[in-house]
Amino acid sequence: MKTQIETNGIVTLPPEVSQQMKNSPLWNEDLRPTTTEEHSWRGFNFAALWIGMCLCIPTYTMASGMISLGMNWYQAIFTIFLGNVIVLIPILLNSHAGTKFGIPYPVFARLWFGAKGAHIPAMARAIVAAGWFGINVWIGAGAIDTLLSASFSLWQGIPFHTAIVFALFWLLNIGIAYKGPKAIKILSSIAAPVLGVSAIILLIWAFTSAGGWGPMLSAPSKFTSTGEFLTYFFPSLTGVIAFWATMALNIPDFCRYAKSQRAQIVSQSLSLPITMGLFSFIGIAVTSTTLVIFGEAIWDPVLLLAKFPPFIIFLGTLVIVISSITINIGANVVAPARAIENLYPKRITFAMGAIITGLFAILMQPWYIMSNFGNYIFGWLGTYGALLGPIDGIAIADYWLVRRRRMALKDLYMPDGRYNYTSGFNMNGVYALLIGVAIPVLGLFIPPLRFMWENAWTFGLFISIFAYVYLMRNDKSVLSKEEYEAITQFTNETSVSSPAANTEAVVK
Template sequence: MSVEFRREPDPGLYNPDLAPIPQEKRNWTWLNYSTIWMGMVHNIVSYELAGSLIGLGMSAWQALAVVVVANVVLIAAIWLNSVCGTKYGLPFPVLIRAAFGYKGAHVPVLIRAFVAIFWFSVQAYAGSKAVGAVIGLVIPGWVSLGNVHLLGAGLNDLISFAIFWVIHAFVIMHGMERIKYFEMWAGPLVIVLGLGLVVWAIHAAHGLGPIFSIPATLPRDHFWGTFFLSVSGMIGVLATLVLNIPDLTRFARSQRDQVIGQAVGLPIMMTFFALMSVVITSGTVIAFGKPIADPVQLLLHFKNPIVIFLGAFSLLIATVSVNVVANVVSPAYDLTNLLPKKLNFVKSGIISIVIGVLFAPWAWFNNSDSILTVIGAIGGTLGPVAGIMIADFYLIRRRNYDVEGLFITEGEYAFRSGWNPRAFIAMVLGVVVALIGLFVPSLHGLYAYNWFLGVGVGAIAYMALMYSARTPVHSFAVVPTRNLE
């Protein structure tokens, strides 16, 4: 790839994977973004989270309201942060330098990478359950391997996890082009499985009427706190994408393509998928007397090898789909940004999934309280960074970045030796306000709104600090005079 600049970029800030993508090489259409989002929202964790709302005592209508509100907030934040990626062809780790400085940017980038790798670990373990279900159909005694424990897990679970890990590595090895084509068929495949289970649920409940007539059991005085905590939790599942969506929209053929594609793929498909989850989980209440939010456990209830095999295969593909795009692409760019001289996208992607194994998700995955707490903390931690990034692009820079300035160690984005202390003060304030309810009992009610508080406080504090310092706002135009290979 060749990129034209007037000035020599610093080798510690530049390599081909971080460079602006020329317009002629941006070939992702609205269909690519639609199918990518299908793959990301149609996954086991999203399914379980939507289904678990029934387990919390919500009615089907209340659960759908949570999903709709979360989707409206998500698509608004994602659209806002998508524009700069499409405009400049740059990934998140480069764009964030404008707010935090070329050295300071490493802090939010590494936090985001850590969160994404954590989610890779969670999704990989959830998907490996589907692998185990398929293997159990063809290998007698597979379940008995669970009695052999190693590293705190049954041997069958570890083998399933290892197989699933190798599948991820295979997809990653050929970079973004393989990921794009994989997503084209992975997302729609899961819809077929979901629709089959919806038909079963309607049949088991003798119609949709009984499903939507199941009353809520959640006490009224707990409803709104649970409602907004659930909204924050659903946002937390995709909180990393709010930040690193430029990693994907930098390939967009036009702003129109990314806007339309994401509108079809995120709010429409996620609401549809959540509706299927709510209907299916409500159907299990009628069919089995209890809500079953885990799709793998639901498949095993059918006792039919063909149903289990096809269902588990669909879940496996769905989980790889979301894991690669949402949880490997982002840290791959992040780690490359940290060591651009030594790493590229593929190497960093493999390093990310190796680190993901160290989270040992089998040791705590089934603890629902821990998962909910972690999801909330993720939203609260990343929210301020999203608020700062959006405020910087639209209100401080007036939608104009000096592209060359993002790759050099002097100029507007140098701040104080590469660090912008005002951005860090705003981020800390946002995180403290977002998470204070988790640590101060008298303020516990605030924790339900952690993501919203984090975004709002981070953005407002950043704008106030930047304007108080009388930071100059300029418009920049890159005049290409030099060709860098």
């Protein structure tokens, strides 16, 4: 019996099958596969999404912080560009699964960890996203607090004034996230051009204030040898990769709406590395300018903002607030809210998941993470990269190497389906994750293996790929080509006349 339709490389469930699945405890309106009509995102939508998320304050702080570490401008740019090209590979590989089968990340994780085991990678991703949510709220709140301090002399005398602003800005972010992930489509379209223009204005200020490119980019590297540079380069590269390692996992949450594979591949391949490279250059150039003007490298944009007149602080605060909200809703709410929702799909909604995400964000103490650059890139980015690298590896290995892009879509929503494994857990995925995390961690305790920890995301990814492929080599859940063709009705756009016709062709 045909239980799914593949049209021009995109698989959907026929309406009758979807109706049958509505009583499943693994099904709800947020987690179900997208319909043909919902595959509406074109290249512009993905470009706007990435531009809006890349033009964010954490990108600026990551880039400018490398100047404070001792890199010169071209060393920092090279590190950031290379890291983004590397992380683009798993982003595109996982995007293919979301586009083809229209499933969100927590459902995708059922494929490699089982219906219950999927909570492990989903919650790991959720905790990291909650931490980023808190960081962006803290940055936005800091800008607002700076504006109020510059505008009202009595503001700084109010007890806990920063905490008050943080709480109010937290509520604003939660309120927007409450409306669901489709809100980001409109928000990104508005934020992207505003942030782009603001970045150009900031660069012009740096250029004119420093007296040209020469003084702007004159900060020399503090490293006197290649070996000394590499000591900072590899941990920094891991931090850059880890910066988007979260999106490499939950990119199916967005690509499930893609109109075609080409739309998401081309737009993401261009928008991510180019936007990150250009905006990082602005952060690096402006930070180098602060050395010329103020005598110190100011990597925190909120501290830099405080040195300007109130009107400029107002404009800067507006830009930071837009940036913080855009990246929070786009990159840091959807994944954890979906993961929390997936714990109990019949009772927990996306909106409830968004609220719980916000509470997790507070527990992550973003004020501590942002207290210095070392905590930010080596502590925060480096540590969670060691966790997410192996999960990225397992996702890639399962979809591309083990299953070869074939799955039974209906079974992902069946408690007794082929992806239930043993009591809902695919122990092969669990074992591959443990191996992928444990081996790089050895570098923390064995000095000659320190390089493995400094490149934990990369080592963890490849180790987990090899481990998972080996462990899954004879797994009965894997569909053969013949089995896939037996359950799939292949068609194309010209032969599809109506949903009713599709249903009749599939269920007959």
